[in-house]
Amino acid sequence: MKDNNDMPGHLARRFQQIAVAVFLAEVGEAGFDLTPVQYAALATIKANPGLDQITLAGLIAYDRTTITGVVDRLVQKGLVERRASPRDRRARELEITDEGRRTLRKITPAVESAQAIMLRGLSAKEGEELMRLLRKAIAAGNELSRAPLRDIKA
Amino acid sequence: MKDNNDMPGHLARRFQQIAVAVFLAEVGEAGFDLTPVQYAALATIKANPGLDQITLAGLIAYDRTTITGVVDRLVQKGLVERRASPRDRRARELEITDEGRRTLRKITPAVESAQAIMLRGLSAKEGEELMRLLRKAIAAGNELSRAPLRDIKA
DNA sequence: TACTGATAGTCAGTATACTGATTAATATTG
DNA sequence: CAATATTAATCAGTATACTGACTATCAGTA
Numbered sequence: 001m002k003d004n005n006d007m008p009g010h011l012a013r014r015f016q017q018i019a020v021a022v023f024l025a026e027v028g029e030a031g032f033d034l035t036p037v038q039y040a041a042l043a044t045i046k047a048n049p050g051l052d053q054i055t056l057a058g059l060i061a062y063d064r065t066t067i068t069g070v071v072d073r074l075v076q077k078g079l080v081e082r083r084a085s086p087r088d089r090r091a092r093e094l095e096i097t098d099e100g101r102r103t104l105r106k107i108t109p110a111v112e113s114a115q116a117i118m119l120r121g122l123s124a125k126e127g128e129e130l131m132r133l134l135r136k137a138i139a140a141g142n143e144l145s146r147a148p149l150r151d152i153k154a
Numbered sequence: 155m156k157d158n159n160d161m162p163g164h165l166a167r168r169f170q171q172i173a174v175a176v177f178l179a180e181v182g183e184a185g186f187d188l189t190p191v192q193y194a195a196l197a198t199i200k201a202n203p204g205l206d207q208i209t210l211a212g213l214i215a216y217d218r219t220t221i222t223g224v225v226d227r228l229v230q231k232g233l234v235e236r237r238a239s240p241r242d243r244r245a246r247e248l249e250i251t252d253e254g255r256r257t258l259r260k261i262t263p264a265v266e267s268a269q270a271i272m273l274r275g276l277s278a279k280e281g282e283e284l285m286r287l288l289r290k291a292i293a294a295g296n297e298l299s300r301a302p303l304r305d306i307k308a
Numbered sequence: 309t310a311c312t313g314a315t316a317g318t319c320a321g322t323a324t325a326c327t328g329a330t331t332a333a334t335a336t337t338g
Numbered sequence: 339c340a341a342t343a344t345t346a347a348t349c350a351g352t353a354t355a356c357t358g359a360c361t362a363t364c365a366g367t368a
Contacts, residue, residue: 147325192353
């Protein structure tokens with residue numbers, strides 16, 4: 001009888017569960033109220049000023065229907081501005097605000113410490129190897145989810 | 155600047171996302187409508203007849219507030235029976251039904267093939283190593299989430 | 309036994325994630 | 339250029355996950 005511990009799917013779920021908990025704990029202790037998903041979106045908006053929501057979704061592999069709510073909350077917190085694109089009236093352009101920039105800067109130590117904590121059972125070498133294997137498995141499975149990772153359209 | 159691909163948290167999320175998509179696709183193709191979470195719960199109920207919801211939650215590391223809904227849906231699908239415990243009037247005992255047993259049996263090939271597909275980018279050795287590292291990281295972080303893995307109380 | 313604390317389960321509320329549909333606008337093509 | 343297809347975004351609906359509160363019950367102790 002196959003145990004849960006032999007199921008990569010179960011291990012994936014469990015590791016993610018811990019990763020989220022650690023992230024929220026570290027960030028919360030630093031005095032911020034930002035989820036992992038919101039953080040990734042905010043950082044990506046900062047790195048790609050003026051991008052639209054579909055591009056944002058592709059860069060972090062979120063579903064397009066999920067991104068709407070995530071951006072809603074970032075806007076509501078005053079960290080991001082959303083405005084109609086002048087080039088394509090279907091699209092919304094996203095821009096980080098000064099407040100968003102400030103938050104991102106101040107939150108970084110907590111985010112980094114969270115990444116360390118979630119690997120605390122592993123040696124540095126093992127942590128690297130885990131990330132390598134995850135990247136490899138993810139690359140092979142990229143097209144299997146509804147929200148694959150996408151490059152910026154040239 | 156740290157990339158998403160260097161963040162174990164992001165990789166965890168992405169791998170889990172693919173794992174769920176693959177599971178649902180395989181199981182759906184086999185003609186069943188069962189989520190990974192429901193599958194794990196069902197298998198655990200079968201292996202531990204008469205267990206209560208808190209014990210079930212501990213065995214698969216689900217939050218106790220999540221398990222309520224999961225069991226609701228299993229009961230509604232006729233796969234599980236929930237009844238008051240005679241020993242403890244707070245608790246509910248869970249039992250798999252014949253229909254649940256049948257479903258579990260018929261769904262197994264799809265579940266196994268899903269586990270293989272989500273590792274298809276890795277060699278057998280790499281897949282084993284990924285699972286080992288995940289298990290190790292999870293063990294070290296077990297207490298960090300609200301829903302840690304728990305043994306059955308002796 | 310009465311009091312205190314712990315436990316099983318649920319509920320309301322919020323956030324991710326998806327399916328599938330819809331609207332509005334843009335792109336493509338006959 | 340008119341018909342068609344595609345695309346950006348949103349919406350309604352469902353399923354995990356969690357926080358924090360609450361009820362009912364049980365267990366331990368003064």
